[in-house]
Amino acid sequence: MTTFENDLxxxxxxxxxxxxxxxxxYDHDLGEMPxxxxxxxxxxxQAVAVPRDAAEVAAVLGIAGKYRLPVTPRGQxxxxxxxxxxxxxxxxxxxxxxxxxxxxxxxxxxVDVQPGVVWNELSRELAKYNLDNRITPxxxxxxxxxxxxxxxxxxxxxxxxxxxxxxxxxxxxxxLDGSVTTYQGRDMELFHQTCGILGVVxxxxxxxxxxxxxxxxxxxxxxxxxxxxCLADLRAGSSPYSLSVQSAGYMKMRAQAEGxxxxxxxGFLLVAAYPATAPGDAFLAKTxxxxxxxxxxxxxxxxxxxxxxxxxxxxxxxxxxLVGEVYLPEGAFPAAWREIEAALPxxxxxxxxxTADGRLxxxxxxxxxxxxxxxxLRMPKAMIPLAVARRxxxxxYSPGLWFARHSKELFGPAKYRAVMELKKRLDPFNLLNxxxxxxxxxxxxxxxxxxxxxxxxxxxxxPLSRRLPYQRRELA
Amino acid sequence: MTHTAPTNSxxxxxxxxxxxxxxxxxxxxxxxKTVCTTYPxxxxxxPFSPRAKVHYLKEVLAGRAELSPAWVDRMYQCTTxxxxxxxxxxxxxxxxxxxxxxxxLVTAGLGPMPAHKKIREFVEKWxxxxxxxxxxxxxxxxxxxxxxxxxxxxLFGGCTASYRMPSMLRNGASILQHSDIPYVFAAxxxxxxxSPFLRTGQDEVAAKLIRSNxxxxxxxxxxxxxxxxxxxxxTLKHDYPKWAKKLGLPFDAEVVHFSEMYAGLIAxxxxxxxxxLDMTVTYHDPCHVGRSQGLYDQxxxxxxxxxxxxxxEMENVRxxxxxxxxxxxxxxxxxxxxxxxxxxxxxxxxxxxxxxxVTMCPFCQAxxxxxxxxxxxxxxxxxxxxxxxxxxxx
Numbered sequence: 001m002t003t004f005e006n007d008l009x010x011x012x013x014x015x016x017x018x019x020x021x022x023x024x025x026y027d028h029d030l031g032e033m034p035x036x037x038x039x040x041x042x043x044x045x046q047a048v049a050v051p052r053d054a055a056e057v058a059a060v061l062g063i064a065g066k067y068r069l070p071v072t073p074r075g076q077x078x079x080x081x082x083x084x085x086x087x088x089x090x091x092x093x094x095x096x097x098x099x100x101x102x103x104x105x106x107x108x109x110x111v112d113v114q115p116g117v118v119w120n121e122l123s124r125e126l127a128k129y130n131l132d133n134r135i136t137p138x139x140x141x142x143x144x145x146x147x148x149x150x151x152x153x154x155x156x157x158x159x160x161x162x163x164x165x166x167x168x169x170x171x172x173x174x175x176l177d178g179s180v181t182t183y184q185g186r187d188m189e190l191f192h193q194t195c196g197i198l199g200v201v202x203x204x205x206x207x208x209x210x211x212x213x214x215x216x217x218x219x220x221x222x223x224x225x226x227x228x229x230c231l232a233d234l235r236a237g238s239s240p241y242s243l244s245v246q247s248a249g250y251m252k253m254r255a256q257a258e259g260x261x262x263x264x265x266x267g268f269l270l271v272a273a274y275p276a277t278a279p280g281d282a283f284l285a286k287t288x289x290x291x292x293x294x295x296x297x298x299x300x301x302x303x304x305x306x307x308x309x310x311x312x313x314x315x316x317x318x319x320x321x322l323v324g325e326v327y328l329p330e331g332a333f334p335a336a337w338r339e340i341e342a343a344l345p346x347x348x349x350x351x352x353x354x355t356a357d358g359r360l361x362x363x364x365x366x367x368x369x370x371x372x373x374x375x376x377l378r379m380p381k382a383m384i385p386l387a388v389a390r391r392x393x394x395x396x397y398s399p400g401l402w403f404a405r406h407s408k409e410l411f412g413p414a415k416y417r418a419v420m421e422l423k424k425r426l427d428p429f430n431l432l433n434x435x436x437x438x439x440x441x442x443x444x445x446x447x448x449x450x451x452x453x454x455x456x457x458x459x460x461x462x463p464l465s466r467r468l469p470y471q472r473r474e475l476a
Numbered sequence: 477m478t479h480t481a482p483t484n485s486x487x488x489x490x491x492x493x494x495x496x497x498x499x500x501x502x503x504x505x506x507x508x509k510t511v512c513t514t515y516p517x518x519x520x521x522x523p524f525s526p527r528a529k530v531h532y533l534k535e536v537l538a539g540r541a542e543l544s545p546a547w548v549d550r551m552y553q554c555t556t557x558x559x560x561x562x563x564x565x566x567x568x569x570x571x572x573x574x575x576x577x578x579x580x581l582v583t584a585g586l587g588p589m590p591a592h593k594k595i596r597e598f599v600e601k602w603x604x605x606x607x608x609x610x611x612x613x614x615x616x617x618x619x620x621x622x623x624x625x626x627x628x629x630x631l632f633g634g635c636t637a638s639y640r641m642p643s644m645l646r647n648g649a650s651i652l653q654h655s656d657i658p659y660v661f662a663a664x665x666x667x668x669x670x671s672p673f674l675r676t677g678q679d680e681v682a683a684k685l686i687r688s689n690x691x692x693x694x695x696x697x698x699x700x701x702x703x704x705x706x707x708x709x710x711t712l713k714h715d716y717p718k719w720a721k722k723l724g725l726p727f728d729a730e731v732v733h734f735s736e737m738y739a740g741l742i743a744x745x746x747x748x749x750x751x752x753l754d755m756t757v758t759y760h761d762p763c764h765v766g767r768s769q770g771l772y773d774q775x776x777x778x779x780x781x782x783x784x785x786x787x788x789e790m791e792n793v794r795x796x797x798x799x800x801x802x803x804x805x806x807x808x809x810x811x812x813x814x815x816x817x818x819x820x821x822x823x824x825x826x827x828x829x830x831x832x833x834v835t836m837c838p839f840c841q842a843x844x845x846x847x848x849x850x851x852x853x854x855x856x857x858x859x860x861x862x863x864x865x866x867x868x869x870x
Contacts, residue, residue: 014519021546025522025531030504050520076506097520118510141563142506257566312503312565319500371500 004067008047008091011059015050015097022048026092031080031402032320032370034379040442040450041087041435045072048092053114054172054180054202057093061200062178064091070434073196075116075147078139080323081400083151083195087435093200095146101125102203109208110169115146115201120309131208134161138311146201151398152193154353154361156273156308157209159235159243162356165192167206173199175426190419193411195400195436198422214241217281218271218301219288220264224334226291227268231330231354233287234272238280242273243354244304247337250349250365253314263300267293268350271304311351311363320370322378324385325397327359332392339388340364343462344381346469361397362389368470380465383458404439405451489536489543489580495573496537501566502530508560508570513799514553514806517813524550526560526570533577548586551577553813556675556804558767562795574804578677591809592676599681603667603688604635614663616642621649627658630698630729632712634705634838635668641838641845644704647861648734652702654868655746659702665692671707674715676805683723686716690725700730702737704861706764706837707803709733713769733765735836738864739774742781749867752784758830759787759860760821760844761797762837775836775860782867788828798824800840807843818847825855832856834863 008016017023027043046069051057064071070090077084086092098116105111106129113122119140123133135157137143148155149171154163161167170184173191180202183191191198221227227245234240246254246269248262255262263269270288274280285295307313315321328336341348349365364385368378386396386403396406408416423430423438434440439449491499509515509525518524523532529551535541554574561570581587588596595605603610616638623631631652637645652659667689673682693701703709713731720727741747759779765771772794779787792798801807801817822844825833833848833855835841844857 017519017521019546021544022521022523024535024541025528028504028531032504048521076509077504078506094520094522121510139505142510310565312505313567315501315503316566319497369500 007063012049017048029077029084034376042089043086045086045092046089048094050094050097052097057200057202058174058178058180061174061176065176068429070431072433073200075144076142078143079151081398082402083400083436087440104129110205112205113145117145130211132211134167134209138309141309145204150196154355156242158355160241168204169207170205171201172203174202175199190422196433197437198426213276214273215276215279216271216273216301216305217284218296219284219293220267221293222267224337228333230287230291238283240272240274244271245352247350250351253317253349257313257316263296271301318367320368322366322368322382324364324382326362326386326389326394328362328389328394330358330360336388336392340385343384374468378465378468380458380461384462399437401436403451404437407437491576495576498568499530499534503565505565507563511559511563513555513557543586548581552589554804555799555806557763557799562767579679582677588676589809592805596678596681599668605672606639608639610664613638616646623661624658627660628699629659630701631659631661632701632703634703634708637704637838641842644838644859644861647865648704650865655741662692669708669711671711686719687723690720690727698729702732704734706762710764710768735771735774739777749782749864751867753867754784756786756830757832757834758790758825758828760835762840763799765836778860778864782863788830790824790828800843802839802843818843819851822847822853832858834858834860836860
């Protein structure tokens with residue numbers, strides 16, 4: 001008898017597993033979601049497939065199409081939006097073994113890679129050609145190129161080069177019919193940030209930059225207003241490769257985690273990285289001073305730059321962190337930040353990067369403990385930054401599963417419509433990463449969509465959650 | 477304080493409270509997965525990653541997962557190389573966690589693995605995991621080696637060096653003699669440092685071995701202990717103080733690896749490697765010398781002091797150095813895996829163009845020796861101490 005198990009085994013041999021213990025390791029991503037929430041879905045898959053090339057991906061998709069099995073593509077699951085978490089079981093397509101750098105065009109400054117290539121590994125490989133990644137996520141030591149494209153986002157270098165969508169030039173996409181199609185330009189954009197609901201990316205062509213040493217410098221700004229003004233002046237008057245911001249709360253958490261001293265007890269730390277050949281120390285110092293700030297010791301800036309891939313070290317203060325992640329127009333930062341601070345009394349940390357289009361991508365951290373019985377009741381705190389940001393023209397950072405209802409707002413009506421039309425055409429049975437972007441219905445409750453439910457719960461429970469402080473347990 | 481898994485698990489598991497808190501801080505970032513030495517041998521499946529092992533242990537403690545034989549096996553497929561701990565965002569002491577988990581598995585009757593039980597039988601009978609008679613413990617000595625009856629310094633040979641790969645121990649004794657440093661060697665009395673048993677969770681036998689050595693150290697009245705072995709020096713330096721406290725025995729000796737001693741003697745001008753050795757070498761940082769003890773500069777300082785020796789570094793060095801594959805009981809129970817890991821490192825060494833691979837741990841040396849022979853690599857293999865001794869000899 002032909003079964004999907006047999007077919008998958010025929011294609012992948014030992015690189016497919018149906019072992020429940022193995023499958024259980026794929027029922028979550030980086031996010032610490034309450035069990036009551038994940039229990040609403042079939043998060044554990046029926047099979048995990050580990051392909052090594054596009055042909056194998058296409059073959060697995062062909063089998064999924066034949067048996068009408070959902071497929072959830074997954075990189076390293078380093079995002080907390082549920083994008084790589086199954087909601088209707090099916091097959092998890094673990095792409096983390098597709099790690100080949102396929103070709104480098106040194107003259108054009110591009111590289112073709114498989115989706116499972118890890119950002120830092122790619123940087124190491126490109127260095128051989130005097131090239132480097134234009135942008136990297138702060139999760140670069142483990143996150144994959146394909147995963148970031150599928151989730152969308154900005155990172156280090158986005159001040160100069162924009163988002164991941166601005167860096168990817170061309171993609172190959174495997175579909176449920178077993179085909180592999182090349183996309184670029186506007187057609188390609190539909191696959192960006194849509195979590196693989198239209199197909200699975202099997203190759204990406206990235207634009208690179210010339211490799212160069214970066215030099216970090218920093219300044220302390222006393223108020224949100226002075227920070228925003230300083231950021232605006234730095235944009236206008238210099239060309240930083242990267243601009244990042246930390247609030248005093250974040251600096252304190254980080255110092256506690258590292259066992260050191262925070263650079264300041266109030267205000268904001270602004271760190272700029274410039275190519276070493278065109279340092280911006282003097283300009284930053286002058287600009288910061290004009291806005292009531294002062295430059296920091298070079299060691300502080302260098303420490304921050306060298307630790308740029310370690311934003312979650314502050315989790316030592318948790319042990320968990322509620323995280324709100326939003327985009328916000330830079331000019332709106334002072335008013336929005338004051339509201340967020342007022343709405344979230346207690347320890348609160350902000351880390352942000354500036355983007356080329358005048359926004360801040362902000363991560364707001366609130367220490368908590370996922371094991372606590374009250375954790376689910378305190379979780380709506382993480383929704384408050386989004387509510388505030390939206391009122392100031394901001395948006396959700398990425399939709400994934402948990403924020404699927406914001407997809408239309410984030411993509412804009414035209415892209416959203418085009419995505420939905422293509423989805424109907426390419427995936428009429430909703431097999432490709434169901435629940436992401438389009439929304440997931442709660443198990444047994446048709447018509448109840450999870451991200452809307454979360455949104456509603458956030459609105460209703462936020463006032464209560466604010467009044468539930470978390471007291472960190474001290475270790476004996 | 478300990479946290480205990482509910483009894484609906486297949487077996488109970490206890491872990492110290494500080495480790496359970498540390499596990500709760502896991503960011504699930506997967507940095508550990510990308511550097512893990514043994515993850516590539518798991519077919520690409522997530523459960524073989526350190527990140528997944530942390531998640532699994534949390535699930536077991538919460539009573540949502542069971543201690544299955546497959547998971548026990550995965551828990552033992554780890555060389556304790558510490559690369560995971562080195563990159564961990566929240567500084568989880570992952571190797572302590574793996575060792576504590578293994579200890580809990582042994583207590584629960586689910587561990588260790590068959591080969592580890594075998595070495596336990598050997599050590600209980602012979603005092604070393606190789607099943608060698610302790611009468612052979614001084615077989616490496618040259619006629620000119622004259623250990624003192626009493627001295628402040630103890631030369632702790634370690635089992636691998638004493639019984640299998642004696643060159644580093646032999647050279648160490650020669651260099652000590654050359655430097656007029658008196659030392660004692662407890663031939664026939666030194667027992668295994670207990671490293672293989674602490675790494676594989678066999679605390680009961682480890683305690684007996686540690687007790688025996690601690691009593692020996694007290695009897696000899698030594699103030700300083702030097703060892704050529706990465707595993708022994710790490711264990712004596714980091715584990716013995718804790719165990720001495722636990723066993724209620726005194727232990728205040730300073731422990732050093734030979735790399736520290738040589739580098740110190742060179743810096744003080746007591747060793748003068750004057751002879752030129754024209755060779756290009758690449759240095760392998762043993763996990764238990766480098767990441768465990770932070771000894772990265774000392775071996776390089778020794779090499780730099782030898783005229784004519786050019787060091788070319790491998791791609792992954794110091795904190796990022798790859799493992800030789802032998803540690804944590806992997807070589808004993810998963811020899812094929814250990815062999816493949818060693819070959820990978822040898823290939824990395826060959827990529828440097830160096831003619832010789834040098835290291836400072838007999839356990840690593842034994843792994844590379846087999847790997848070089850296995851793949852027919854045109855690569856020499858020698859201890860840093862050997863080069864030093866050659867350069868000291870007119």
